Amino acid sequence: MQVIAFARSEQGTGASRRLRRAGRTPGIIYGSGEPELIELDHNALYHALKKEAFHASILDLEIADAKQQVLLRDVQYHPFKQLILHVDFQRVDQNRALTTKVPLHFMNQESNPAVKLGGAIISHVATELEISCLPSALPEFIEVDLSKIESGHSVHAKDVTLPAGVTLVPHVEAENPVLASAAIPAAVASEENAADSDEGAAS
Structure with a gap:
């Protein structure tokens, strides 16, 4: 630009x-x-x-x-x-690595089985990720694949596949923060528990 x-x-x-x-x-x-x-x-x-x-x-x-x-x-x-x-x-010096924050693009959320079949809601905890790379390798954004995240689980920084030549900065590598998490809403969970109770009573 x-x-x-x-x-x-x-x-x-x-x-x-x-x-x-x-x-x-x-x-x-x-x-x-x-x-x-x-x-x-x-x-x-x-x-x-x-x-x-x-x-x-x-x-x-x-x-x-x-x-x-x-x-x-x-x-x-x-x-x-x-x-x-x-x-x-x-x-920018093309021969020196730079450190900057890059936007996250969350992908495949709609096709996630926990969302489609289990009623889970995926929350985007972070919007960007701090990385290090040479200027020639700087991505405009980083994709976070949410297709396989299960209910009650999270996607962390180190779970993301980074583009070639791109690394997490040391403090992000050490902290490994949550980028997205999947949870079952309380209303859905209570309905499931009620259904389980009814099945148990019927048996």
Whole structure:
């Protein structure tokens, strides 16, 4: 994805306020080399931020016909207005592994037997996963297969098949957090128990 930005010479609260009144959003690019102050068109940025890929893809950021590859690292929003206050990007080195969070896409939930036949409800506990990889291997999202999760069980981070060249960051590897879980609703469970009791009484 391509991002158009402009060099910014002024900084400080007053300068940022003037930029926002003019429909611009202040930002910064950091990483290898010197930090670079930038400004972006607010409306274009606002719509780009609605796209999932903008948050988890290598972006081609262009300033005065010069391009550099960056990752979105932080966005500051106004507490109640639809206003972006500031945005941070990090330069990407193609030869160095990066650490970032990637969205999770949950697959095959509808075909799961525990859902179709057992009345289970699958809860998505996490929406993203922190991974490490070279920029060339960065996936836009990671699929989590829910076709075989059983009632009362969970899918953990280490259960997911990661794309080639992608690994969990050490603390996620150690914690192995739950990504999704399947449970029988209390109403369904009580009905099943009542049915079992009726069968036992009849026998």
